[in-house]
Amino acid sequence: MIQITGLSIARGSKSILKQANLTLFPKEKVGLIGHNGAGKSSFFASLLGELPVDAGNIEIPQAWSVAWIDQEVTANDTPVIDFALEGDRALHTIRQQIRHAESSGESAHIAHLYEQLDNLDGYTAESRVATILHGLGFKPEDLQRNVGEFSGGWKMRLNLAKVLGSRAELILLDEPTNHLDIEAVLWLAQWIRQVDCTVLVISHDREFLDEICTHTVHLHGEQLVKYTGNYSTFERTFAERAEQVDQANRKASAEIEKLQRFVERFKAKATKAKQAQSRVKRIEKIKLIETYQVQAHAEIPFLEPHKSPDPLVVLARAACGYNAEKPVISGLNLEIRPGDRIGLLGSNGNGKTTLVKSLVGDLPLLSGDRVEGKGLVVGYFAQDQIESLDMAATPLQHLARVDRQATEQQLRDFLARFDFRDEKVRQTVGNFSGGEKSRLALALLAYLRPNLLLLDEPTNHLDMSTRQALVNSLIEFEGALVMVSHDRHLLESITDTYWRVHAGQVSPFDGDLEDYANLLKKESSQTDRSKEPAKATQGQPTDRQAAHQRLKTLRNQIKKIEKQLEECTAQRQLADTALHNLDYSKPDTASLAARLAHERETAHRQVEDHEFKLLELMLESETLESELGL
Template sequence: MANCGEFIRSQFPLIDDELMKYVKDILDSSAGEFEDTEEVYEAVGEVLQGISEKSEDDIREICEKLLHMLQPEKCGTANGLRKVLDAPIHLASMTTNHNETDDLKSIWLQTRDDNLKVDAKKLEKAEAKLQQKQQKQKEAKMPTAAPVLQTATASQVTSKKDSKLEAKGNNRTQDIRIENLDIAYGDRVLLQGADLILACGRRYGLVGRNGLGKTTLLRMIYSKQLKIPSHISILHVEQEVVGDDTLALQSVLECDTVRENLLKREKEITAAISNGSADVSLSTELSEVYAQLENIEADKAPAKASIILSGLGFTPEMQQRATRTFSGGWRMRLALARALFSKPDLLLLDEPTNMLDIKAIIWLENYLQNWPTTLLVVSHDRNFLDTVPTDILHLHSQRIDAYKGNYEQFYKTKTERLRNQQREYEAQQQHRAHTQEFIDRFRYNANRASSVQSKIKMLDRLPELKPVEKELEVVLRFPDAEPLSPPILQINEVSFYYTKDKIIFSNVNLGATLESRICIVGDNGAGKTTLLKIIMGILSPTVGMRSVHRGLKFGYFSQHHVDQLEMNVNSVELLQKTYPGKSIEEYRRQLGSFGVSGDLALQTIASLSGGQKSRVAFAQMCMGNPNFLVLDEPTNHLDIETIEALGKAINKFTGGVILVSHDERLLRVVCKEFWVCGNGSVTNIEGGFDEYRRIVERELEAQNKS
């Protein structure tokens, strides 16, 4: 460890003694347990990055060197190389050139029979057989390569008129009409004969159960696999911004290609004139460039970009940082900021609230209410869907139904429509039964023959109504928790910091019981996940005490849990690997309690939707029968019905729950206590979510005024 300490000091000369001790303690306690560089980075990478300006790649390289120091056996011999023998060696022959007194001569080497030498040809055959056997075993255990995922295919009907206009370049409509649309994912049909009509300037919320094809539909629109007018610009916020040396603010400004090209041309002309160019046309062109820049209000662009970044949580200091210094979540925010700034004709957003804290969500809701072009957003946030969309598109039963109004109006209209359809169906069934009874009764009565024939014809002419297709109710069931006598969980006078000038929080005094339903809220980076890790004992507090009941068992659902699942196995195999020794029926029963049943449990994890992966992650978490749940952003991939089922399951759970979430509806249903992280402390607020929302709205008002 001395070498590690010297190495860390050489890389981070300004590191203080307490932080050095903290890092060394972590490395010392887990020295033999690290499997790879990634685990070293997870243990100390964030701490080291917080005390320097080094990039994430630099920190990972340092972590790799630390792993080599801690576990030199993983790096070969002292010179870093492993000698692999590719032929048999007869040790006796190595001593023939030495004297009898030579140290290399040994007793067993002297008396070894030369007949015992390994035959090279036999050894080669044996090794070939062994390799063949090992290869067969490997192939039997797992696939030789990751499964090739099926791709979606689409078809649609386009009118000859639209095709001619498109071919001539005369199509100027801003509305999008995709009619008689079919989408299949392998053998599975997602949409059949569906219509998608998006009117210019309307804001559409696309809703539906997990796995029905909402994300697939957005991707096919963006990739132009579905034909829409070529002059309509589309932007799909799905991939995070690539990290490089471009400043965050400049990254947003670069989206306006017209402005960027004009500024570039302005510099070129100015440089040419400064260098004494005699071209008279340059002055004229420069005047035209200035006029165009003034026309598009180019001077106001930096302020507009800064407002968007600020609303999404970027401080003035963060706006001047290189994009490579941000984590994946912040780069996704940058991608959203770029989309909002560039204002495409059609903006596609897939779960935009997943990456945002409550303050940023409220800002985004307000910003999108004045969105000037067409918006199509997939979201499962009820409050967001009540605030932003002017229309709701409901994807179900391989079709898309359009409704005017927000989600609340859609839900009322849909419920009433289904109720009326069911009444109409039941009335027709009664009418059919009554008519059929008359026909059966008088079928062979000659006096009633004409009436019977009339009734038969009437039945044939009746339209055949189908019963209302009811979507299966989603039910989630957490296991019964083992009861414990208090005290259960307590943290006293706890402080945590990576460096003394970077305190996350201090003097925190909080407690929880098996009846607790606690929500931790606060801005991104305020320390919510850090607090969770201290509560569970993953991190040790810098100052203060954490005490827990010895029988307490945590079930932790991290916000990255879904991405960390093994993708090449099915759900049953995943549980078998995590909790071996149980029957297949027990694994399937566990998955079934979270809605993963039938053939779904036998599909590879990679082929499941985000919401289905979340359910598998819940099943995996609960297989250990925890009595205290710690849930970090559990709703990120869940549909509305599953979020409601999650709320009911949490309320029925007999253990304690601590929750980090931005889903307003879930928080109102579940949480009785709110812990707010921010300004270097954690406070317990009275008044629940309504009070926290008022606090956030006041902060946004003050921010807008400044």
């Protein structure tokens, strides 16, 4: 287990933790939460030994390997599959030793090395890592491409794949969903739930945290407070504790006030002096409990549009893309009308951003017509929106460029609504955090009073409370909006309709995000079955000895999953029985019912995951048995 005792760390003059304690047990999936600037990434740095500890101890078992996401990729000439395999350090070392031994003819040593390779599941490594890469959105033909051919966002996915393929005992993930689409986020959540190691995740995606976390650690008030359960459970528990603290403090304050009145009244009277002094000591002993405060968030208000044409924008017989010979989307006929609230679904590379840019007018159509309604005002937030800000300019200067007629006070008043106040409006943007830059970019959009908002991943740099502020504002927004986001809470809260961008077409999706997740599972299963005969050419062992070894591994994994499935099914049945037998006449039954319902839901989710994994393993096992004639 990981044992943290009396930990104090600081960044310069800013204290991050002070005498903090925390225990993490093997295989726990832990969400690390806290407002932007609380020090979550600094805490990760201290776990990795990159940030000096001022006091206290961090004890991680020496036998544990630790994996984390690098922020840079330098191996540009390395094939994707080889780059991802390097994350498994033990396997990478053994393979290097085998290559050296084979070149030098050390036959006796080679046999021992191959035995070690088998113990590390080396024969299935390519297949295992290829599955991870596929889950993160890479196509089969991408695996032999060089890393340098991919954009920055895809390189971050490669770094994530490297970590997931590491087989480390402790995995640290800092905002792993930022460069992913919904499809990859859903896959990653399933992977984390099933992996047999301890995972510590920093994320502001509440749906993601709800799906993966067995525990939540709140970095708050320079302490690490651990809660059992996912983010929603933490939120309820935190609110309950805050209410309890508030009640206790109100009671203590009333007692202090009563005692203080007695002291003031009788401190000058000799006959009451002793009692007054006693009450002074009593006042000194009463301590108010530190208030539980949720970090206040900035507002992100969008003003009512001046007017809205109907329709706002129309694409007719349109083809979108960058090459007339190979359009990304074709046969497009759609219109955006006032009040439309549309979420775009589809994996990265299918054309969601291309469609948004075509709607904005930034990307000319390859064919067809784009017609704007008279009075259309577009507010467009691109994926790289904050990079378009002038890092040497201040918020005041940015807004003055939008409206040269406004007075400084008018500009200050508007920026204050987005929590840019006092000297903050005169600080250069280059010194802002990612969240502050995003907030400023949204403020510049809001000032235009758009009647059509086109938002492409607007939450990547926003913390939980600011994301909720954006949700609240967009719910009240009176114009139309089209959104691309991997944040399912945001999509579910503000959109009414989904369009799926897939295979060069845009079509309405009649369902919610749960239906979409089920569709993806179904399509993935069909794709996997269609590729079964070709598995031997995609990194699977081709000789009979290796195939027998793979079959042995599969059978062991099937037995393990079957045992886990049996245990989870039993846990679910126990929870069902307990819920059925509850006596609701007792006062504490409601809280007990909530706990049992959570346990039942957790067990049910694990049953579904194990059943899905078992099916995959059985299909592969049957295919190998057929090939071997067993």
